[in-house]
Amino acid sequence: MDIPKQYDPKEAEQHHYERWEKNGYFAPEINRDPKAPVFSIVIPPPNVTGSLHMGHALQHTLMDVMTRHKRMCGYRALWLPGMDHAGISTQLMVSRALKKEGKSRHDLGREKFVERVWQWKRESGGQITVQMRRLGDSVDWSREKFTMDEDLSRIVREVFVRLYEDGMIYRGNRIVNWCPQDQTVLSDLEVEKQPQAGKLYYLQYPIKNSDKRVTVATTRPETMLGDTAVAVNPGDERYGALVGQTVLLPLTNREIPIIADEYVDPQFGTGAVKITPAHDPNDYDMGLRHNLPQVVVIDPHAKMTADAGVDFAGLDRYKAREKVVADFEGLGLLEKIVDYEFSISKCERCKTVIEPLISTQWFMKMDQLRDVALALMSREQLPHFTPETYRKVYTDWLENLRDWTISRQLWWGHQIPAWYTPSGDVIVATSEEEARAKAGTSELTQDPDVLDTWFSSALWPFSTLGWPNDTEDLKTFYPTSVLVTARDIIFLWVSRMVMMGLKFVGDEPFADVFITGTILDSQGQRMSKTKMNGVDPIDVFDKFGVDATRLTLAQVGSTDTRWNEKQVESYRNFANKIWNAARFCLLNSEGAEVKPEILEQSTALHDRWIVSRLNRAARDLNAAINAYDFHGAVQTLYHFFWDDFCDWYIELAKADVTAEQDSAARTEARTRLLTVLEHALRLLHPFMPYITEELWQRLPGEKGLHAAYSGAQPTVMLTAYPEGATNLVDEAAESEMQVIIELISRVRNIRSEMNIKPGERIPVVVASSSENLRRVFSSARDQISRLVRASEVTVNERLDAPKASARAVLSGGAELAVPLEGLIDFEQERRRLQREQEKLQAEATKLEAQLGNPNFVERAPVERVNEVRERIAAIAQQSSQLQQTVENLQ
């Protein structure tokens, strides 16, 4: 058999995925058990323009671990993939491509432009699906969806119409966030706040029929051209007399009132605020309260309008700002300018400063849906968030939810299914035909706007499953089991899916929500394109292998973690360890094959021990995965495989397995070793799909699949995930083995501390008053001998060894001695024993202090007190044995 010494991940990553996909292993139909429980996840659809970044790699790893785990547990498992049309990003991307050809989207016209986007999508969209295959995502590609698919688009229209008919969608004229660059409205969630070092300008407005002035402070002087009032707090004594008077607004010919409103904070600035209802959300609200006119002085391109006056019309907003300030200064009305840090709203896509503008848009009322979602949370604690702290984030957000601006002035997206008659009536329908029928005319114009991308995403968990038809998929897979996503879209997406799911299907879209952590760069900064500090997962795959990367990511779970390549390297080493352990098993497999029954028929201590450890690990793993404790799961796998299986079991079994002579005992040892390995590969598979499949395929024997998949081509993917049988967890075997392990470690410690040459064989004397322990030592005599390189191992009731021996006391009431005539350095040995003694004493002192405290004895649980007493007794015994030993050295 030819197995290289080093594992080559690329080799394994090359062919298995294609076979899994081709054989339909990812589709839930592979499960033949009609009574199989169901597990389903819908993928957070990545942008069609996107490529795989660390965040995806993390989320996908976790979703794949869960899906593979549940599939192996016999669940009818579906992980449904798809992509999002990503309105603004995609439109921008294609527009940029056009620009290189010297064209704009307006040159093409809407229809041609949209066709161009589709063409782009066909040719270069969905790069990420290739990368998902590399990562090993076991998604059912036969169910792949795209938010702009015809069927999903129809569902979007259907939902829109129903919401409109329910009075939850309306068209209105309001102040909105406008991006002057992208020429579209944005929702509150699509603008980002940034701290900005700016200026606060103090402007003086003359009061009519008086020589007094009132000073207002503003960060945006240009908006004063649209002021329609000055407001003060009604309780502000400084200004009480002014309320009701009129201000002569400089640079304009207008007179505006001084009004009183609670909103004004007397502590801030001068306590008097200029009010510009057309260009500030707060002023807008105040304008409505006081019936103030809205004077629009800034247009959608962020240029000043004719209403700003002839001196300003056509100026850019920042140029206008300079001119307003200069003019005030010229008039002697500029009181002062102070440095001031405030936050500014920017378009999250293009980073242009948002202009609040009054505009006609489509909105969705959220109060009713919000209440239903909140009721679900208070009544059933759904969805259940992991980590739980996000429950509060989610509910707080919902409680403060406002209407959602759902229209966008884009061409790429779901065009709003509303038509206008020549007389201006609005007809909302699922198709133009239906609209014509409703309107009684064919002279209709469709609303040019499209819907916010998140509108279709909100429907994702049921639109992908065939709603509004009562499909098998919808009945089977909805509600889905868990949603895995990053925390930044809890509001944009998670909450909206809950609301829409409840409204249209009647059930919550998912029971659980797992919020992943964030992978930061090594400096603790968020990875971002602009900072160029991102780590490309594909590069990591190439360098360390997909499986090692997955293990690293799975371990991250819900914690924010700095990217640490050393960690991946360590898991690359782990993969290599697995490879070489398997290599050893396979190189010594002649005459043997995997045979699961053998595990229950183990009699030797080390065999019962590894079976116990295996089942314990399996039990812990199932519990950890089900509790979304991925970090714990990875640790369990790592230590079971490396420490228990490689460091101890293989070494203990080695003599039997590698015996030159063929024998029943050798075959049995080999069979057991192969079988334990096969179980370990199954445990590892959800985390490390490639190396496990590669090795599993090489194991000899009829390796069974889970009953639900009988008849399928052999693959570790479809084997049963070991459950961890309680009856095979053998506490006695584990504690007996623990004594052997301790014995071996102590002797090795003596060898190392005494500087005994590695090749030197030494006699070992062990003694215990316990007959059982003596039996344990005797049966393990050969193994102990090999692992500590002993010339002979003697087991007695009482320790009988020459003075010139190194000694140690074991925790189970056993002692050992290593006679070292001529080799031992008495002084060194005394120091070594002294250190042991000190450690014990330190512990004893602590425990005795505890026992000496009457409150402890009275109030602590009895078991606890007894534990301490027993421990003290054990230490006392060990200690006196050690003392004896030290004295014997004289």
Next chain:
RNA sequence: AGGCGCGUAGCUCAGGGGUAGAGCACUACCUUGACACGGUAGGGGUCUGCGGUUCAAAUCCGCACGCGCCUACCA
């Protein structure tokens, strides 16, 4: 301004009322027939600080400091 999270070994992180953990890094020895991407044995922490609750606090509760993130209409 509020809310949330975090502060544990040199580094990256687990843990979480009852004797401080892992990986990496470090020290010594080892090319022993699976693996040097390895083996064996070690060293290393008053668990940010101060108070409180408790028989017992790294763990629970306050407060302070530091670091993140989120929400917010202070011009």
